[in-house]
Amino acid sequence: MEMLEGILNRTSSPLLEEPAPSPEQIENMLQAAMRAPDHGRLKPYRFILIEGQEREALGELFLSRLLEINPDADEKTCLKTRNMPLRAPMLLVLVACPRPHPKVPASEQVHTTACAGQNILHGAYAQGLGGVWRTGWVAEDKQIQKQLGLTDEEQMLGYIYLGTPKNPARKTPEVDSADYISFWKSDH
Ligand SMILES: Cc1cc2nc3c(=O)[nH]c(=O)nc-3n(C[C@H](O)[C@H](O)[C@H](O)COP(=O)(O)O)c2cc1C
Known part of the structure; x- marks a missing residue:
């Protein structure tokens, strides 16, 4: 393509x-991720792969946190929460790991990690x-982050759900680029 x-x-x-x-497709996506623009080539990210039965364990973790936060959660919410990781055969947790650097602030390193996430999505689509x-809250929750092995210095950017699409790809919405661009004139 x-x-x-x-x-x-x-x-x-x-x-x-x-x-x-497949392992080869995963490797292609990871290599694509690691081609993200990266000031200082710091590789300020890591990816945690969750598949098979580990998704069920993650669902149990989500549920136990939900019940700690809201012991009165209704049955429907509990079921939905526990089943969240089962919405795809594989999840990649996207983690920014800012490295101390005199010229590259942590914020730029988080941007790099977000670009890596975008490349994973493109790498998936291309294959x-x-x-x-x-x-959502399951990405923001500090206890869940800790159970996933994140340190206090790291930042969770989300879960990328991966698998085989059930439906044909949706048509992309038409966007008029004119609504999003202006032309700077030096005599302003
Ligand atoms: C950082 C980030 C977090 C997101 N979180 C969610 C989410 O929790 N739930 C959701 O339905 N979509 C979420 N989205 C949006 C979807 O991933 C998707 O991009 C959006 O539905 C638009 O669809 P498209 O990628 O086909 O244009 C998130 C996107 C980003 C970049």
Whole structure:
């Protein structure tokens, strides 16, 4: 697939099923991630892969945190929360790991990690896979982050759900670029 064609046509796939990405497809996505623009080439990120039964364990973790935060959570919410990680055969946790650097602030390193996330989504789409980036309280919760092995210095940017799209890719919405660009004139 031509690169521009892929970038222009990629959409997220919220409904994902087996098969999960193969080891080769995962490697391609990780290599794509690590081509993100990266001031100082610090590689300020890491990825945690969760698949198979570990998704069930993650669902139990989500549920136990939900019940700690809200012991009165209703059954529907509990079930939905526990099943969240089962919405795809594989999840990649996107973690920014800012490195101390005299010229590259932590914020730039977080931007690099977000670009890596975008490249993972493009890498998935280019290989006929589907992906969707999700966050929400299960990404923000410090206890869940700790259980996933994040340190206090690291930042959770979200879960990228990966798998085979259940439905054909949605059509991308038409956008008028004129609404998002202006031309600077030096005599302002
Ligand atoms: C940092 C980040 C967090 C997101 N969190 C969620 C989320 O929790 N739930 C959700 O439905 N979409 C979330 N999205 C948006 C989807 O991943 C997706 O980009 C959006 O639905 C637009 O679809 P498209 O990628 O096909 O244009 C998030 C996107 C980003 C970049």
